[in-house]
Amino acid sequence: MKQHSRIVAFMVLASFASIAGQTFQMDQKAYVPFDASTTVALECPDSAAAPWLESHLKEWYGDYAPKVAAGVTGLAAEGDEGYAANVDASGVKIKANALAGVKWASYTLRQLAIAKRGTMKTDGMILPTLSITDSPHLAFRAVHLCWFPETRPQQIERAIRLAALLKFNYAIVEPWGTYKSEKHPWRCWPNAPMTKAETSRLVALGKDLGITLIPQINCYGHASFSRGGGSLKHSALDMHPEYAPLFEPSGWNWCLSNPETQRVLRELIAEMHENFGNPPFFHIGCDEAEPQTCPECTKTPNVELVCRHIAGLSEFVKSRGARAMIWHDMFLDKKDPRWKDFVKNGNAEYVEGLATLPKDIIICDWQYSYGNMKGKREEWPTISFFAEKGFSVAGCPWMNYNAMKPMADYIVKTPGGFGFIETTWHRLRGKEWRLMYMRAADAAWGSSVSHDVSFQRSLRMVDGDMKVKDYLDTGYYNTQIPSEYSGD
Ligand SMILES: [Zn+2]
Numbered sequence: 186m187k188q189h190s191r192i193v194a195f196m197v198l199a200s201f202a203s204i205a206g207q208t209f210q211m212d213q214k215a216y217v218p219f220d221a222s223t224t225v226a227l228e229c230p231d232s233a234a235a236p237w238l239e240s241h242l243k244e245w246y247g248d249y250a251p252k253v254a255a256g257v258t259g260l261a262a263e264g265d266e267g268y269a270a271n272v273d274a275s276g277v278k279i280k281a282n283a284l285a286g287v288k289w290a291s292y293t294l295r296q297l298a299i300a301k302r303g304t305m306k307t308d309g310m311i312l313p314t315l316s317i318t319d320s321p322h323l324a325f326r327a328v329h330l331c332w333f334p335e336t337r338p339q340q341i342e343r344a345i346r347l348a349a350l351l352k353f354n355y356a357i358v359e360p361w362g363t364y365k366s367e368k369h370p371w372r373c374w375p376n377a378p379m380t381k382a383e384t385s386r387l388v389a390l391g392k393d394l395g396i397t398l399i400p401q402i403n404c405y406g407h408a409s410f411s412r413g414g415g416s417l418k419h420s421a422l423d424m425h426p427e428y429a430p431l432f433e434p435s436g437w438n439w440c441l442s443n444p445e446t447q448r449v450l451r452e453l454i455a456e457m458h459e460n461f462g463n464p465p466f467f468h469i470g471c472d473e474a475e476p477q478t479c480p481e482c483t484k485t486p487n488v489e490l491v492c493r494h495i496a497g498l499s500e501f502v503k504s505r506g507a508r509a510m511i512w513h514d515m516f517l518d519k520k521d522p523r524w525k526d527f528v529k530n531g532n533a534e535y536v537e538g539l540a541t542l543p544k545d546i547i548i549c550d551w552q553y554s555y556g557n558m559k560g561k562r563e564e565w566p567t568i569s570f571f572a573e574k575g576f577s578v579a580g581c582p583w584m585n586y587n588a589m590k591p592m593a594d595y596i597v598k599t600p601g602g603f604g605f606i607e608t609t610w611h612r613l614r615g616k617e618w619r620l621m622y623m624r625a626a627d628a629a630w631g632s633s634v635s636h637d638v639s640f641q642r643s644l645r646m647v648d649g650d651m652k653v654k655d656y657l658d659t660g661y662y663n664t665q666i667p668s669e670y671s672g673d
Contacts, residue, residue, distance in 0.1 A: 220309030325604025362420025573600025
C-alpha cells in the first residue's frame with residue numbers, strides 16, 4: 186500500500202494531474218537552475234532512456250537544455266512505470282527501471298519547471314527543490330477519443346499529446362467514418378482525414394511519447410459510424426447504397442447472418458491493426474445495438490447470432506496477437522433490478538450468451554452515473570459481475586467526475602479489474618475536456634485532485650510542441666466569442 190502523500194510546501198502548481206507520490210515533497214521557495222549548466226543524473230538500466238531524455242530535453246528547451254549523465258542502477262521497486270525524481274542544490278536526479286518511468290519523470294519535471302526570472306525572453310528554466318517517488322495506480326490507463334468528421338485533426342493530436350503528458354499510457358481512437366480505408370474506401374466519408382500516412386504518424390508520435398494507440402471499429406451496432414438520435418447519417422449507405430446487404434434494413438446494425446459482413450470486418454480490422462503498428466488490443470465496439478430485423482438474421486435467435494459474430498471477430502483479433510475489447514451494455518439485462526442506476530441495454534438471453542464468449546475479451550463497462558452525474562459511488566457491482574464471469578474488465582467513466590476516483594480504486598481491488606478508460610465522446614472540448622482529463626488522470630494514478638492551472642500549462646506545452654499557428658488550435662474552445670460550445 187502507498188503511504189499518503191507528504192507535501193512539505195504547497196504552491197499553486199504543486200498539485201499536478203498524475204503525480205500520486207508515495208513521497209512528494211516540494212519547496213516552492215528554493216529553486217535551482219534547470220538549464221544548460223545542469224546535468225541530469227539519470228539512473229536507468231534501459232539503454233534507450235538516456236538518448237530519449239537527451240533528445241526531448243533538447244526539443245523542449247533548445248539551447249538551454251540540460252545535459253544528461255547516464256548510469257544503470259535503476260530503482261529498487263515500482264515496476265517499469267515507476268520513477269523517483271530529486272531536485273536540490275546538488276542537482277537534478279531521475280531514477281527508473283525502464284524508459285517508461287523516465288518519460289513520466291521527465292513530464293513531472295517539465296510540468297514543475299518555470300522560466301528563470303528577470304529577463305525579457307526565456308534564458309533557462311528553474312525547478313523547485315523536490316523529492317518524488319511515484320508509480321501508477323493502474324497499469325492500463327486509457328482515454329477514448331472520437332474522431333468525428335467535425336473534429337479538427339489538430340484536436341486529435343493535441344488530445345493524444347496531452348493524454349501522454351498527463352501519463353495515460355493508451356488512447357483508443359474511434360473514427361466515425363473518418364478512417365480512409367484503402368481496402369474498403371466506400372466505408373468512410375469523402376475526404377476522410379485519417380489517412381494511412383496520418384495514422385502512422387500519430388501512432389509513431391504516441392509511441393515516442395509513451396502512449397499506445399488502439400484502433401476501434403464498431404462491429405455490431407453503430408454500424409452507421411454516426412451518432413444515433415437525430416443525425417440519421419450513414420457513412421457507407423448515404424453515398425454507397427449498393428452495400429445495403431451488409432447492414433440491417435435500418436442501417437444501424439451490421440447484418441450478422443451475411444458471411445460477407447464477417448469477411449469485410451476482418452479485412453477492415455486487419456488493415457487498421459496493421460496501420461496502428463499491431464498493438465496488443467483492438468476495440469470492436471458493440472454498444473447500443475438493436476435486435477436484428479432482416480429475414481435471414483431473424484431465422485436464428487438474436488443472441489446466438491451476436492455471440493457467434495463477436496466470438497469470430499475476437500478469435501480473429503487473437504490470431505493477430507491482440508485482445509478484443511467490447512462495450513458491456515448489451516450483456517446486462519435491463520430488467521435486472523441490480524442494475525437500476527447503471528447503464529444496461531441487454532436482456533436475460535444475452536447474459537446467458539456471455540458464457541459462450543472467449544474469456545480473453547476485455548469488457549469495457551461504461552458507467553456514467555446517469556442517475557446522478559455528480560454522485561460519488563463507492564461500489565461498482567457491474568465490474569464485479571463481469572469479472573466473476575471470468576472476463577478482464579475496464580471501468581469507463583465519462584463526465585461523472587466524482588465517481589472516477591472510487592471507480593479506479595474499485596478496479597484496483599477487484600480480481601479481474603483490468604484498467605480504466607476515460608471516454609470523451611463529443612465533449613473533447615471546453616471545461617468538460619479539462620475536467621475529464623484531469624480527474625481521470627488523478628484517478629488512474631491515485632492522486633488527489635489536481636489544480637486546473639496544471640491543465641492550462643500542460644495544454645500550452647502541447648501547443649508549443651506542435652508549433653500551432655492557428656488561433657483555433659489554442660485553448661480548449663475553438664473560439665472565445667461566441668463560444669462554439671452549445672452544451673450538447
Ligand atoms: Zn441481417
